[in-house]
Amino acid sequence: MNTLSWHAAREAVHQAGIAAILPPRRQKPSETDGMTLAAPLTALIDLPAFPTSSVDGYAVRGAGPWTLTGRVLAGELPPPLAAGCAVEVATGAMVPDGLTAIIRLEDAKIENDVVAGTPRPKPEWREIGEESKVGEEMLPAGSPVTPAVIGLAAASGYDMLDVRSRPRTAVLVFGDELTTEGVPGAGRIRDSLGPLLPSMLRHAGATAVPGFSPRGPIEDTLESHVAAVQAALDDADIVCTTGGTMRGPVDHLHATLKELGAEYVVNTVAVRPGFPMLVAALPGERFVVGLPGNPQSAVIALASLVVPLIAGLTGRPLRALPQVVLGADIAGRGPDTHLALARLADDGTVMPVGHRGSAMLRGLAQADGFAVIEAGTDAVAGQTVKFLPLPGMQP
Ligand SMILES: Nc1nc2c(c(=O)[nH]1)N[C@H]1C(S)=C(S)[C@@H](COP(=O)(O)OP(=O)(O)OC[C@H]3O[C@@H](n4cnc5c(N)ncnc54)[C@H](O)[C@@H]3O)O[C@H]1N2
Numbered sequence: 001m002n003t004l005s006w007h008a009a010r011e012a013v014h015q016a017g018i019a020a021i022l023p024p025r026r027q028k029p030s031e032t033d034g035m036t037l038a039a040p041l042t043a044l045i046d047l048p049a050f051p052t053s054s055v056d057g058y059a060v061r062g063a064g065p066w067t068l069t070g071r072v073l074a075g076e077l078p079p080p081l082a083a084g085c086a087v088e089v090a091t092g093a094m095v096p097d098g099l100t101a102i103i104r105l106e107d108a109k110i111e112n113d114v115v116a117g118t119p120r121p122k123p124e125w126r127e128i129g130e131e132s133k134v135g136e137e138m139l140p141a142g143s144p145v146t147p148a149v150i151g152l153a154a155a156s157g158y159d160m161l162d163v164r165s166r167p168r169t170a171v172l173v174f175g176d177e178l179t180t181e182g183v184p185g186a187g188r189i190r191d192s193l194g195p196l197l198p199s200m201l202r203h204a205g206a207t208a209v210p211g212f213s214p215r216g217p218i219e220d221t222l223e224s225h226v227a228a229v230q231a232a233l234d235d236a237d238i239v240c241t242t243g244g245t246m247r248g249p250v251d252h253l254h255a256t257l258k259e260l261g262a263e264y265v266v267n268t269v270a271v272r273p274g275f276p277m278l279v280a281a282l283p284g285e286r287f288v289v290g291l292p293g294n295p296q297s298a299v300i301a302l303a304s305l306v307v308p309l310i311a312g313l314t315g316r317p318l319r320a321l322p323q324v325v326l327g328a329d330i331a332g333r334g335p336d337t338h339l340a341l342a343r344l345a346d347d348g349t350v351m352p353v354g355h356r357g358s359a360m361l362r363g364l365a366q367a368d369g370f371a372v373i374e375a376g377t378d379a380v381a382g383q384t385v386k387f388l389p390l391p392g393m394q395p
């Protein structure tokens with residue numbers, strides 16, 4: 001067992017993901033939400049493709065007043081404009097050749113087809129190629145496809161995009177003590193990770209394998225664990241298991257991994273909570289991520305390791321974590337990195353939340369992410385620290 005530092009573990013998992021990068025495919029832009037660009041998004045044409053009015057008004061040429069000769073609507077091709085003449089233009093319409101100014105509707109006076117008015121100092125139309133020039137790289141390969149990227153691709157004339165899909169994930173819940181209905185009691189704990197994880201994985205950029213979102217509780221025997229992981233590996237790039245990461249009497253995860261010929265990428269991380277988290281690589285460029293059973297620790301493992309794994313598999317860089325200013329002191333956890341549940345306060349600082357125990361979800365439900373208190377340090381109010389956002393909360 002080789003415990004890695006939290007930062008080193010994230011790097012190692014990202015690298016393992018890159019080594020198993022998913023193949024590219026072609027998709028309609030509207031079907032690529034949450035996927036990743038497999039090639040740079042380059043401009044197919046100059047944008048705008050023609051000089052475009054940015055206001056409703058009158059395109060004029062030379063000194064005024066001007067004789068109104070017609071109108072151009074968006075989508076029409078205007079004839080050139082003669083000196084002393086004006087044409088009415090709509091926002092988005094192509095402006096005529098020869099114009100020297102556009103007078104806004106509200107700044108213009110029209111009498112007997114004669115336009116008078118003073119143009120504003122800045123031109124009121126967009127020049128060809130102002131947004132991008134043909135062949136220019138607008139976004140690099142590895143960019144996440146957001147709704148804005150889908151819109152940009154469509155505006156630029158793309159009918160198909162080269163992308164990498166969301167990795168396919170399966171969730172396996174281990175633990176005979178778990179129940180999936182009713183209130184907990186008499187030694188029985190309600191499974192919270194089965195309902196929580198598929199949703200969080202979706203926010204993290206993955207998609208769910210049908211029948212495995214979640215599957216479980218899986219019986220606490222080695223045979224059942226091996227069978228469940230094998231079945232999940234048929235269709236999943238990443239299998240997330242919950243619980244059993246320690247080596248307690250009914251913790252079968254390590255034995256299961258051994259039986260399946262897995263190799264550890266990460267096996268325990270110097271972070272609290274979440275220490276026993278692990279990532280193992282299996283034949284066929286598949287991964288098993290062992291999320292600890294304590295619910296908050298499982299979420300920490302997802303944010304700490306599954307997010308970099310998804311980034312690697314889809315060719316995204318491992319982005320630097322954002323920096324935030326602490327609104328209160330937060331003690332460190334000795335030689336381990338401390339991930340302290342926190343929320344972004346109205347004054348722009350980050351404040352720890354209450355009920356932060358690793359077996360609890362109450363604090364998590366009020367948090368935006370985790371303040372990263374580096375190993376071997378304590379942090380004080382006013383100090384700048386890194387922030388690990390919860391998947392779904394974009395820094
Ligand atoms: N002797 C030691 N014992 C433990 C240590 C240690 O260092 N030495 N570390 C503790 C830490 S830290 C964690 S985290 C847990 C992780 O253990 P496992 O991954 O093996 O998890 P389990 O033992 O199966 O479960 C722990 C806890 O979480 C509850 N649980 C499990 N699954 C779910 C679920 N789907 N929904 C809700 N709650 C769940 C389970 O009932 C247990 O209470 O080990 C400590 N022990």
Ligand code: MOO
Nearest residue numbers: 273274275297358
């Ligand atoms: O690390 Mo455990 O994950 O402290 O609860």
